Amino acid sequence: MLPLLRLLRPGFYPTELDILQYVMPLRAVAQAGLAGGFFPLWDSYAQCGQALVGSPVSALFYPFFWLSLWGTWGGFYAYVLGHYFLLGAGGYAFLAGGLRVGIWPAIGGALVIASGGYMSSMFFSIHFTTTGWLLVTMWLWLSALRGRRGYALAAGIALSLAFTSGFLQEVITALVGLLLFTALWAWRGRPRLRLSCAVRTVATAGVTSFILCAAPLWYLIRSHGDSGRAGGLQLAEALAWSAHPIRVLELAIPYLWGIPTPGHHNVAQAILSSLGEHHSVEWAPAIFLGALFFALVFLPVRQARRGLHQATWLALVFCLLLAFGKYTLVLPLLLETAPAFGIFRYPQKWLLWVTVLAG
Numbered sequence: 604m605l606p607l608l609r610l611l612r613p614g615f616y617p618t619e620l621d622i623l624q625y626v627m628p629l630r631a632v633a634q635a636g637l638a639g640g641f642f643p644l645w646d647s648y649a650q651c652g653q654a655l656v657g658s659p660v661s662a663l664f665y666p667f668f669w670l671s672l673w674g675t676w677g678g679f680y681a682y683v684l685g686h687y688f689l690l691g692a693g694g695y696a697f698l699a700g701g702l703r704v705g706i707w708p709a710i711g712g713a714l715v716i717a718s719g720g721y722m723s724s725m726f727f728s729i730h731f732t733t734t735g736w737l738l739v740t741m742w743l744w745l746s747a748l749r750g751r752r753g754y755a756l757a758a759g760i761a762l763s764l765a766f767t768s769g770f771l772q773e774v775i776t777a778l779v780g781l782l783l784f785t786a787l788w789a790w791r792g793r794p795r796l797r798l799s800c801a802v803r804t805v806a807t808a809g810v811t812s813f814i815l816c817a818a819p820l821w822y823l824i825r826s827h828g829d830s831g832r833a834g835g836l837q838l839a840e841a842l843a844w845s846a847h848p849i850r851v852l853e854l855a856i857p858y859l860w861g862i863p864t865p866g867h868h869n870v871a872q873a874i875l876s877s878l879g880e881h882h883s884v885e886w887a888p889a890i891f892l893g894a895l896f897f898a899l900v901f902l903p904v905r906q907a908r909r910g911l912h913q914a915t916w917l918a919l920v921f922c923l924l925l926a927f928g929k930y931t932l933v934l935p936l937l938l939e940t941a942p943a944f945g946i947f948r949y950p951q952k953w954l955l956w957v958t959v960l961a962g
Contacts, residue, residue, distance in 0.1 A: 626729060630679070633663060634672050662732075662769035664819035686732045691717035693738030694962055701745035702911070716962035720857060720889030721954045729769075734955065736765035737777045744781055747804040748788060748797075755804045759811025766816045772948070773955065838938065844886045844949035845928025857891035886951040892961050919960040926953040 662668045671682035694713035698704050704712070716722070716738070725731040743758035765774050782805070789801040813820075924933040928950030937944040 622728065627679075630672065633668075637672070662767055665764070665767040665769065667764075668768070682732075683726060683729070686735055687717065687722075687726070689735030690722060690731065690738070693735040693742070694959075696742040697738045697745075698962070701742040712962035714962075715892060716959055719893075719958040719961070720853065720891035721887050721958045724887040724889045733765050733768045733770035733773045734959070736761050736768060737773060738959070740765060741777070741781065744785075744804060744808060747808070748785065748800050750800055755807035756811055758804070759808040760815065762808060762812040763815035766812065767819055772952065776956070841948055842929040842935070842950065844951050845930055845934075846885075846887070846890070846926045846951045846954065848927055848930055850890060851923075853890050854892045857889065886949050887954055890954055890957075892958065915960055919957055922953045922956040922960065926950050926957065 667682065667685070670685075671679045673681075691713045694716040695709050698712045699706060699709035716734075722731050722734070740758050740761040743754045743761055747754035747758055762774070762778070765777075785801045785805060789797040791797070921933075924931055925937075925944070928934050934944065934950055
């Protein structure tokens with residue numbers, strides 16, 4: 604919680620990223636609508652127009668979003684702090700309970716996930732609220748596969764909270780990963796017993812989450828065509844937010860090129876500008892993970908976990924290549940052959956899974 608203690612300082616008001624341009628105005632739209640006695644499902648404030656059910660800063664069907672509407676700043680701060688705590692707790696539950704690693708490795712991994720630069724970059728644009736629920740979902744899902752009663756139902760509830768919290772891209776990619784893992788898990792070992800557990804888990808969690816998400820899902824589909832971005836982003840616009848490979852150095856050293864500022868007036872921007880690249884601000888101003896934790900990954904592991912260890916490394920490198928976007932051939936080629944990889948509007952958003960996989 605240390606990075607967020609500044610919220611408690613008297614007179615402190617955050618101005619990072621989108622908070623003054625999008626977060627607080629959208630919050631005001633929701634407050635005004637609810638105070639007027641109606642449910643403000645559509646927001647015309649945004650330049651493109653958007654449904655208030657598909658954005659992490661205005662998720663009206665998400666129960667905890669209502670907490671953020673209390674007061675001027677108090678409810679918003681409680682919302683941010685609560686979800687930041689959920690990141691660490693969910694990360695620990697996933698590692699210790701889901702993957703069944705030791706206590707201290709689980710604590711270290713949870714710290715990497717919760718205190719990584721990407722997550723801290725997302726504090727005030729509220730693009731991290733979904734991740735905690737997805738970590739809880741993965742813990743409950745893996746526990747349900749082992750036959751623990753009631754965990755599949757709980758996984759469905761957690762998945763519905765992740766869905767309604769607004770960051771749909773994260774939910775879809777996590778769900779695809781869980782389904783692929785479940786299929787592989789059922790195929791190995793004793794197929795008949797594992798297949799029954801897998802089918803029961805997928806059916807229970809899927810039906811539960813679908814029932815709980817039916818209303819927001821229906822409205823989101825119904826209103827999607829009215830949005831200014833109904834046809835999706837142009838490829839050039841999406842690839843503009845690619846992470847330059849030079850930023851890999853920041854994984855080991857925080858703010859290698861200087862503290863991020865709204866104008867990004869630091870050494871990194873000077874280097875990138877000289878290469879013909881310029882952003883007024885990066886999507887993720889920080890991506891630090893910690894050199895120490897990367898070093899620990901290379902320590903010997905038990906033979907029984909070697910497959911998981913290698914698969915995690917491969918997935919981490921793959922997501923990092925996707926985050927590089929236009930600077931490698933990986934993402935452009937995938938977008939041409941498999942457009943579904945464009946679900947994360949900006950390539951830098953793949954840094955989310957780099958953070959989770961590093962943990």
